[in-house]
Amino acid sequence: MELKDTLLKALRKIVPTRTKDSILRYEDIQSEVLKNHKDADLNYLATAYAFGAQHHHGQVRKSGEPYYSHPIAVAHILATNKLDLETVAAGFLHDVVEDCDVSLQELQERFGEGLAQIVDGVTKIGKVRYRDKLDSQAESYRKMILAMSNDLRVLIVKLADRLHNMQTLHHLPREKQIRIATETMDIYVPLAHRVGMSNFKLFLEKLAFLYQEPEVYEEIEKQVNERHNRAKAKIAATEKQIKALLAEHGIKAEVHSRIKSLYSIHKKMKKKKTGLDGIYDYYAFRILTDSVADCYNILGRLHGRWHPIPARIKDFIATPKPNLYQSLHTTLAGSEGQPFEVQIRTHTMHRIAEEGVAAHWTYKQGKLVSLGRDQHSKWLKKLVTEQDPETTSNDYIESIKGELFTEEMLVFTPRGEIKTLKPGATVLDFAYHIHTELGHKTTGARVDGVQVGIRAELKNGQTVEVITSKSQKPTEEWLSFVVTSSARAKIRNWLNSVKKSESIDIGRTLFEKELKKAKVPLKSVTTKTIQEKMKELSFKKVDDFYSAIGLGNLTPRKAALPFIPEELQQKTPSSGEVRESRLRKALNNLTRQSKQQVVVKGQNDILVYLAQCCSPIEGDKITGFITLGKGVAVHRSDCKMLKDPNLDVERLVEVQWGHLDKESVFNTRIVVYTEDRRGMIADVSNAVTASKTNIKDFNARSDDGKHTGIIHLVVEVASLDHLKRLTQTLEKIKGVISVEREN
Numbered sequence: 001m002e003l004k005d006t007l008l009k010a011l012r013k014i015v016p017t018r019t020k021d022s023i024l025r026y027e028d029i030q031s032e033v034l035k036n037h038k039d040a041d042l043n044y045l046a047t048a049y050a051f052g053a054q055h056h057h058g059q060v061r062k063s064g065e066p067y068y069s070h071p072i073a074v075a076h077i078l079a080t081n082k083l084d085l086e087t088v089a090a091g092f093l094h095d096v097v098e099d100c101d102v103s104l105q106e107l108q109e110r111f112g113e114g115l116a117q118i119v120d121g122v123t124k125i126g127k128v129r130y131r132d133k134l135d136s137q138a139e140s141y142r143k144m145i146l147a148m149s150n151d152l153r154v155l156i157v158k159l160a161d162r163l164h165n166m167q168t169l170h171h172l173p174r175e176k177q178i179r180i181a182t183e184t185m186d187i188y189v190p191l192a193h194r195v196g197m198s199n200f201k202l203f204l205e206k207l208a209f210l211y212q213e214p215e216v217y218e219e220i221e222k223q224v225n226e227r228h229n230r231a232k233a234k235i236a237a238t239e240k241q242i243k244a245l246l247a248e249h250g251i252k253a254e255v256h257s258r259i260k261s262l263y264s265i266h267k268k269m270k271k272k273k274t275g276l277d278g279i280y281d282y283y284a285f286r287i288l289t290d291s292v293a294d295c296y297n298i299l300g301r302l303h304g305r306w307h308p309i310p311a312r313i314k315d316f317i318a319t320p321k322p323n324l325y326q327s328l329h330t331t332l333a334g335s336e337g338q339p340f341e342v343q344i345r346t347h348t349m350h351r352i353a354e355e356g357v358a359a360h361w362t363y364k365q366g367k368l369v370s371l372g373r374d375q376h377s378k379w380l381k382k383l384v385t386e387q388d389p390e391t392t393s394n395d396y397i398e399s400i401k402g403e404l405f406t407e408e409m410l411v412f413t414p415r416g417e418i419k420t421l422k423p424g425a426t427v428l429d430f431a432y433h434i435h436t437e438l439g440h441k442t443t444g445a446r447v448d449g450v451q452v453g454i455r456a457e458l459k460n461g462q463t464v465e466v467i468t469s470k471s472q473k474p475t476e477e478w479l480s481f482v483v484t485s486s487a488r489a490k491i492r493n494w495l496n497s498v499k500k501s502e503s504i505d506i507g508r509t510l511f512e513k514e515l516k517k518a519k520v521p522l523k524s525v526t527t528k529t530i531q532e533k534m535k536e537l538s539f540k541k542v543d544d545f546y547s548a549i550g551l552g553n554l555t556p557r558k559a560a561l562p563f564i565p566e567e568l569q570q571k572t573p574s575s576g577e578v579r580e581s582r583l584r585k586a587l588n589n590l591t592r593q594s595k596q597q598v599v600v601k602g603q604n605d606i607l608v609y610l611a612q613c614c615s616p617i618e619g620d621k622i623t624g625f626i627t628l629g630k631g632v633a634v635h636r637s638d639c640k641m642l643k644d645p646n647l648d649v650e651r652l653v654e655v656q657w658g659h660l661d662k663e664s665v666f667n668t669r670i671v672v673y674t675e676d677r678r679g680m681i682a683d684v685s686n687a688v689t690a691s692k693t694n695i696k697d698f699n700a701r702s703d704d705g706k707h708t709g710i711i712h713l714v715v716e717v718a719s720l721d722h723l724k725r726l727t728q729t730l731e732k733i734k735g736v737i738s739v740e741r742e743n
Contacts, residue, residue, distance in 0.1 A: 007214040008170060010221065014206060015167045024072050032079035033088055040085045048089035048111060049075075055100035063171040070164060071095060077160040081199065081355060086111075087153045090118040094157055097123045114151075121154030122161065155191060159200045162188050166207040181211035196323035196356025202261055209263040220262050220269075223276045228259060228283075235283055238334065242285060242342075245305055251298060253289040260284060281331060284341035288350050292317060295344045299328050302342060306332035309339060317349075319410060319418055325353050412463040421458065424483045428454040431466045432487035439490060441468040444698065453698040455481050455712070477612045503550030504543050506607065507559075511549055514560040525563050533562050598634045599658040600624055607631030608655070610666070614639035617666035619720025624655035665716040667696055668723060669742035672711040675735040676702045683733050684711055691729050693717060708737065 026049050033040050052071050059067035075091030089111060096102040097119055108116035166184060169177050185208040192201035210217045228235075239257050246253050260282050268279055276282070287298055295317060302308075312331035320326045327345040334340055345353065409423045411430060419433055427447070431454075432439030444453050446465040458464065474491045482488050512522055530542050537559075539545045548554040598608045608624070614636040616622050621637040634655055635642055642652075674680050681700050688695055697714035717723045727739045 004170075006218050007210065010210055010214065010218055011170060014210070024069070024076050026072070029072070029076050029079045029088065032076065033085065036079075036082040037085060044111070045085060045089055048092045048115075051110065052092040052096060055096050055102055059099065061168070061171070063168060067099070070168075073164040073167075074157070074160045077163055078157065081156075081160075083153070083156060086114050087118065087157060090115050090122070090153070090157055091160060094119055094122045094161060117151055118153050118157055121151060122157050152195065155195060156197070159188060159192055159197065159204070163200060163204055163207075166204060166211075169207070169211055177211045181208040184208040185212065192356075194323055196325055196352060197354075198356070199354050205263050206261065209266065216266065217262060220266055220276070224259060224262065224265065224282065227276065231283070234334075234336075234338070238340065239285060241305075242287070242302070245301055246287075246298065249297070249301055251289065251294055251301070253287050253294065253298065256286045256288075258284055258286060281339045281341050284343065286350075287342060287344045288347050289344070291346060295328050295346065298344050299330060302330065302332060302344075306334070308332055312341075317345075321410075321420070323356060325349075327353065409458065409460045411458050411461070414463060414465045422484050423460075425458055426454065426481060426483065427452060427456045427458065427464065427466070428478060429482050429484045429487045430458060430464050432482070432490050433484065434466070436490050438466060438468065439487060440474055440494060441470065441472045443467050443469045443472050443696065451698070452700075453712070453714075454478075455697060455699045475612060500543075500547050502607075504546045505550070507546035507548065507550030510556040511546065511559055514556040515563065518560060518564045520560075520564055529563070536562065598622065598624075598632075598655050600632055600653055600655050608634055611635045611639065611641070613641050615666065615668045617668050617717055617720055617723060618657055618664070622655055622657070624653040626651040626653060665694075665718055667714055668717055670713050670715065670723075670727070671740045671742055672713065672730055673737040673740070674709040674711065674733075675737065676707050676709045677735055680709055680735055681711065684713075684730065684736070687729050687733055688713065688715060688726065691726050693722070693726055712742075 026046070029049075030042060030045060033042075033045060049072075053068050056066075056068040056071065061067050061070060071092050071094060074094060075088050078088045078091045093107065093111070093115070097104060097107070104116050104120050107119055162184060165180070169180060172180070184204055189201055189205045189208060192198075192204060235257050239255055242255050246255070265276070265279060265282055269275065272278055289295060289298060309331045312329070314329040317326045317328055326349040327343050329341065329343055331339050331341050409421050409425060411419050411421060411425075413419060413434070419430065421429060421433060425433075427445040428439060428442055430445070431442040442454055444451060444467045445456070446452075446467065447456065447458065447462050451467070474494045476495060478491050479488055482491065515522060515525060527542060530545065534540065534542065534545065537545060539548070545554075545559070549556055549559050598610070600608065608631055610616055611625075611633045616634055616636045622634050623637045623639075623642060624632040624634055625642070627633050632653060632655065641647075672684055674684070685695070685698070694716040695713060696716060697712075699712045700709060702709045715726065717726065723741070727741075730736055730739045
């Protein structure tokens with residue numbers, strides 16, 4: 001079967017084909033609105049429908065259908081999801097500003113400010129020039145998320161719009177299908193999850209999975225159906241047993257069985273690296289009751305009847321998820337050892353789980369609460385406002401995707417506040433989640449009372465108290481172990497700001513040196529004078545001008561020429577007169593006046609820095625490598641990086657240790673391999689402290705299979721001799737197998 005046929009066959013099961021007799025009409029939408037809002041202003045709704053039909057008249061979709069079939073479908077999706085009248089009317093009109101000759105002012109005058117704001121937020125970003133498609137996508141996301149945070153109905157209309165587009169995606173070329181499906185899975189599915197709208201989330205997820213991998217989708221669906229047919233009797237019997245148990249104890253409740261979503265099963269198969277036969281809890285039961293007390297009563301009764309799996313009991317009633325989801329989850333071992341999941345919640349909780357943020361409006365009979373104070377709005381706004389203005393488009397998009405995770409881990413602050421993180425998050429991720437400045441200063445944490453380093457991976461339910469130091473600063477190494485994109489972006493922004501600050505200082509020095517060389521008085525070239533030339537030089541700010549010089553993107557000579565009078569300008573030297581190598585120019589462009597821990601042989605005042613990959617310390621044999629724009633990176637001579645066969649050996653230079661201050665210290669990483677015994681961590685920590693060595697980071701774990709422990713340390717040492725003494729001290733501890741320096 002061809003790919004297109006496979007896709008269409010599966011699609012018909014999800015989205016039934018509409019015939020002429022079943023095509024959506026205005027009356028269908030009006031009927032849905034009246035079900036939930038008996039006092040709705042039908043004249044308002046009908047006027048919105050007619051206005052949209054009039055302005056979209058003659059427009060056609062890729063499928064050949066009249067374009068207005070799309071806004072009608074969007075309005076119908078909103079109506080069936082019980083949205084307020086203004087939001088449903090916005091469904092009819094969400095494309096009129098973009099595709100028709102209609103202004104926002106006209107919409108506001110005819111339909112009110114609320115509807116106009118929704119349409120304005122949903123309107124696609126157009127007629128804006130960008131450097132490339134990535135910039136366009138990033139800017140679209142920024143504006144879309146900001147509009148959603150101002151009025152969450154923008155998000156819901158956008159989800160409905162995307163849902164109908166996904167239902168009709170088969171009319172587009174395969175390349176566009178994959179691109180739109182990927183964007184849906186990366187952005188819209190997590191957004192729907194984050195505001196608790198599981199009905200939208202599951203439908204979008206199913207369609208996106210189908211378009212991304214139609215053949216995989218078909219194969220999993222086939223296997224699940226075959227297994228379900230074999231297990232129907234067993235599932236029905238278990239459901240009957242649950243109902244009997246509840247009736248026996250006089251508990252009024254509804255019991256429903258369900259198969260987990262195909263995408264959820266697919267993810268679990270990939271995670272466990274197994275086929276469907278390796279997935280046991282593929283079906284689950286949902287119990288809906290009237291009160292919270294009944295929920296806990298039912299949980300106790302189930303645990304008395306079936307054996308619960310301890311690690312799989314979760315109480316989201318006492319600690320709701322950030323998207324307001326509440327439920328009790330437990331996994332039970334069936335009579336034949338087949339595990340099955342049970343979710344227990346009240347009818348109200350179920351409604352919030354299905355409809356999310358939209359459910360709150362219905363409780364108010366369509367009258368909106370103050371959305372600006374809603375926690376969903378705050379979270380969305382945070383995605384925009386916490387980003388550094390100079391974050392690249394790619395980093396911004398990755399940051400959004402990283403924040404829109406659907407799998408969650410809940411940890412606690414010392415005050416008992418719940419914080420949601422991505423599974424696998426570290427202490428440093430947690431600190432940055434609390435506040436940017438806290439992350440910058442973090443040196444470790446007390447997790448459930450036990451002190452750990454910044455690399456320590458957190459687990460669900462732990463309480464974390466962050467430890468800070470005023471002298472702590474982010475390093476490039478931190479980027480290698482944080483797992484949340486927001487933490488990574490904050491670290492990168494800090495590093496970039498430091499790098500830019502250094503490049504500005506270097507650029508200013510080089511610029512002034514070039515002016516002196518041309519005998520131009522520095523007093524005559526003021527900041528104001530430079531500012532006046534910025535347009536001519538294609539820079540917005542003077543700092544950007546200096547930074548470009550410091551990074552080597554603009555030569556000092558070219559930068560200084562506009563400020564040198566013609567009579568002082570010398571003729572350009574011939575190639576025969578100047579035969580300076582490219583590497584020599586790179587070195588000269590990075591000079592600055594400073595005391596150096598390391599000096600480059602034959603050169604004075606070259607910008608150097610110690611490479612993070614091997615962390616050289618005084619006494620190590622060292623080699624320099626000229627980088628582009630950052631100066632000379634100093635590596636240990638045995639560093640793996642220098643053994644790379646693709647290394648440009650012409651960029652290697654001789655370096656040597658310079659004059660060091662008495663207080664100079666170096667960070668270095670060591671690994672201590674030990675027996676796995678109680679008190680070992682304390683013994684190692686005490687020995688390091690007793691040797692007058694400061695611990696910058698500390699992380700320990702055990703290898704249960706080998707009954708050994710592994711302790712990773714980042715310590716401050718003054719020299720190689722200091723490190724050797726520390727190593728000898730640690731090797732004397734009872735139970736220490738070996739001590740190694742990391743490279």
